[in-house]
Amino acid sequence: MMAFGEQTGKRTGQDPIGLEPKKRKVEFVVPEDGDDKEFTAEMYKRFLKTALSDLEKNETTQLDMVANQLAQPANSDQRISAENLSVLLDVLSKNINKIDSSKRAPLIQSIINFEKWWELPSYTLNKYMLFVTILCSSIPKWWQDVSMSLVSGFNLSPEKTVHHHSLLKYFLQMIPSSMGYIDMYLVRFFPNNNDSSKNLVNYISNLLTLTTYCKELQFQAWSLIVERTISLDVALQNELDELDDDIEDFEGDDDDDDNEEKEEDDTNGIPDEDIVAEDEDQDDVPESELEGEEEYNVKVSQSIKDLSTKLDAILTLVTGRLQEELTAENLQAGDGVTIFNTLTTLFKSHVLPTYYTKSIQYIVFLISQQQIELMDSFLVTLIDISFSPTETSEKKIKSLQYLGSYIARAKKLSRTQIIFVASYLTSWLNRYVLEREEEVDQPGGMERFKHFYAAFQALCYIFCFRYSLFRDADSSWECELDKFFPRMVLTKFNPLKYCNENVMLMFARIAQHEDVACCFSIIENNNNERLRGIIGRGDKDSKTSQSVATSTWSLATRQQFIDLQSYFPYDPLFLKHYKQMMKDYYIEWSEAGGEYESDELED
Incomplete structure (x- = not known):
C-alpha cells in the first residue's frame, strides 16, 4: 500500500505531495512475505517512472520529494530506506539521459552527498557505486562533484574509505584530466593544525593510499604531507620557545645561570634531553595553586602536548608506510627509488631551508638507512x-x-x-x-x-x-x-x-x-x-x-x-612513539662518548 496520494489534483484528506516535502516520505508497508516485497518494489518503480515522465512537463514535485528524503541525515526516520534506494538507483541508472538537466541537479546532488553511503548494505552499496560509475561515464561533468565528495571523506578511517578509493582509482584512469582539480581538493580538505589527531592521521593515511594507484599525484601528495608536517613541527617549536621565555621571566634573574646551562644542553647535541617530560609534570599541580604566569605556562604546556601528539602520530604513520615501500624488491623494481627521490627533493626544497625544525627531518634520516645505496x-x-x-x-x-x-x-x-x-x-x-x-x-x-x-x-x-x-x-x-x-x-x-x-x-x-x-x-x-x-x-x-x-x-x-x-x-627526539621507532637507527650520546662527560678529562 503506497503512502502517497494519487495524482488527481484533488484533496485526499491528506496534505498534497510537495507542499511539505520535509514531513512526507515515499515508502511502502513491507509485509513479511517475500512476494509482497517484490510487489512493493515494483510499485515504487512505477512511481519513479511516472515522476521521470512528469519531468517532460516541467513537473519536479515528486522527484524533489525524493531528493529531500535522500538529503536527510543517516539517523533520520524520514530518510529513504535502503530497499527504496536500491530501486531508485536501478531506475535512474537505466534512465540516465532523462536526468541530464539543471532541474535534475538537486536529485543527483542528494545522491552524491548521501550521508554515510559507504555504510549501506552490500547489495545497495553495489547499486550506489554502479550508479555513480554510470553517471560520471555518461555525464562526465558530474565527476568533479563526485571526486570532491570522495576526497572530503579522507578524514574517515582507511577501513571506511575502501570504496572511495575504488571509485577514485577507476575514474582517474578513465578521466586523467581530472587530476588538476582533485589536486586542489586534496589541499582544500586537508585538516588544519587545530583539527583532531585522528582526522589528521586518517587524512594522511588516505593520501598515502592514493599515491599507490595514482603515481601522477604522488609528488603533490607528498609535498602536501611534508608542508603540513613542517607547519606542525614549527608550531610546536614556537610553543616550546615561548614556554622557555615565559619560564625564564617568571623564575627571575636568580636562576639565569641554570637556564643558560639548560639551554646549552638542549642545543649542543650533547647530551640527550627530553623536553616534553618536564612539561607533562605540570599536570600534577592543582589548579587552585596556579596563578598568573604559572597558569599560563600550564595552558601552553597543554598546547605543546596536543601538537606533539599529532606530530608523533603523523610521523610514526608516514615513516612506517615508507619502510614498507622501501624494500629491496621495490627499490629493484624502481618504485622505491621514485619515492626516495621525491622525498629527497622535498627535503632540499622544504625541510632544509626551514629553520630549527625538530622532527620532520627524521623521515629521511630513517628511510635512508633502509639500504646502503640510499x-x-x-x-x-x-x-x-x-x-x-x-x-x-x-x-x-x-x-x-x-x-x-x-x-x-x-x-x-x-x-x-x-x-x-x-x-x-x-x-x-x-x-x-x-x-x-x-x-x-x-x-x-x-x-x-x-x-x-x-x-x-x-x-x-x-x-x-x-x-x-x-x-x-x-x-x-x-x-x-x-x-x-x-x-x-x-x-x-x-x-x-x-x-x-x-x-x-x-x-x-x-x-x-x-x-x-x-x-x-x-x-x-x-x-x-x-x-x-x-x-x-x-x-x-x-x-x-x-x-x-x-x-x-x-x-x-x-x-x-x-x-x-x-x-x-x-x-634527540622527544616524540614518544616516533623515538621508539628510531631505536635501531639512532646513536645516543651515551653509546658513543658518554664516558667523556666528566670534567675530569679536561686537564
Whole structure:
C-alpha cells in the first residue's frame, strides 16, 4: 500500500505531495512475505517512472520529494530506506539521459552527498557505486562533484574509505584530466593544525593510499604531507620557545645561570634531553595553586602536548608506510627509488631551508638507512649542497650541520661511508686554509669564513661520536687526523674560538684523551682574550690581524652566526612513539662518548 496520494489534483484528506516535502516520505508497508516485497518494489518503480515522465512537463514535485528524503541525515526516520534506494538507483541508472538537466541537479546532488553511503548494505552499496560509475561515464561533468565528495571523506578511517578509493582509482584512469582539480581538493580538505589527531592521521593515511594507484599525484601528495608536517613541527617549536621565555621571566634573574646551562644542553647535541617530560609534570599541580604566569605556562604546556601528539602520530604513520615501500624488491623494481627521490627533493626544497625544525627531518634520516645505496645517495646530496658554488651561504651551513649530525647519529652507516665523508671534509678544509688564510690579516669580520667554521665543526662533531672508528688496523689515524687537527686549531682562523663552544669543549676532551690534539691552552687563551674585551682592557692600538678582524664583527652578526652554528638537526627526539621507532637507527650520546662527560678529562 503506497503512502502517497494519487495524482488527481484533488484533496485526499491528506496534505498534497510537495507542499511539505520535509514531513512526507515515499515508502511502502513491507509485509513479511517475500512476494509482497517484490510487489512493493515494483510499485515504487512505477512511481519513479511516472515522476521521470512528469519531468517532460516541467513537473519536479515528486522527484524533489525524493531528493529531500535522500538529503536527510543517516539517523533520520524520514530518510529513504535502503530497499527504496536500491530501486531508485536501478531506475535512474537505466534512465540516465532523462536526468541530464539543471532541474535534475538537486536529485543527483542528494545522491552524491548521501550521508554515510559507504555504510549501506552490500547489495545497495553495489547499486550506489554502479550508479555513480554510470553517471560520471555518461555525464562526465558530474565527476568533479563526485571526486570532491570522495576526497572530503579522507578524514574517515582507511577501513571506511575502501570504496572511495575504488571509485577514485577507476575514474582517474578513465578521466586523467581530472587530476588538476582533485589536486586542489586534496589541499582544500586537508585538516588544519587545530583539527583532531585522528582526522589528521586518517587524512594522511588516505593520501598515502592514493599515491599507490595514482603515481601522477604522488609528488603533490607528498609535498602536501611534508608542508603540513613542517607547519606542525614549527608550531610546536614556537610553543616550546615561548614556554622557555615565559619560564625564564617568571623564575627571575636568580636562576639565569641554570637556564643558560639548560639551554646549552638542549642545543649542543650533547647530551640527550627530553623536553616534553618536564612539561607533562605540570599536570600534577592543582589548579587552585596556579596563578598568573604559572597558569599560563600550564595552558601552553597543554598546547605543546596536543601538537606533539599529532606530530608523533603523523610521523610514526608516514615513516612506517615508507619502510614498507622501501624494500629491496621495490627499490629493484624502481618504485622505491621514485619515492626516495621525491622525498629527497622535498627535503632540499622544504625541510632544509626551514629553520630549527625538530622532527620532520627524521623521515629521511630513517628511510635512508633502509639500504646502503640510499645512505650513499643522501650523503652525496648533503655534500653537493654543502659545497655548491651556487647555493647561499646559509643553505650550505645548514647542509653541513645535517651532514655532521647524520654521520654522528645514523647507526646503519658503514665505516667506509664515515671515513669517506671525513676524508672529503679534511681535504676541503686543508685546501681552504692554503687558499684563504692570508685573508684573515685583511680588513673584514671573521663571518667571512663561516663556511670554514661550519665544515670544521661538522668534522669535530663527527669525531666526538665516531672517534673509535678512525683508527686503522695498525692503530694509525685515518685521514692523518693526528696531524690534521693540531694544524687546524693553530691556523689564524682559530676555529676553537668561533665554532660552537660546547662542541669544541667536548672535542677538546676527547682529542686530548685520544692523543690526537691538545686544545685547552688555546681555549683558555681565547677565553682570556674575550674577557679582556668585555672589561675594556683590550689593546685598542693593536694592529694585529685578530683585532682588525674581530673589530668588524658586530654583535648582531656574531649572534646570528652563533645561533646558526648551534643547530643540530638530529638532536634527540622527544616524540614518544616516533623515538621508539628510531631505536635501531639512532646513536645516543651515551653509546658513543658518554664516558667523556666528566670534567675530569679536561686537564
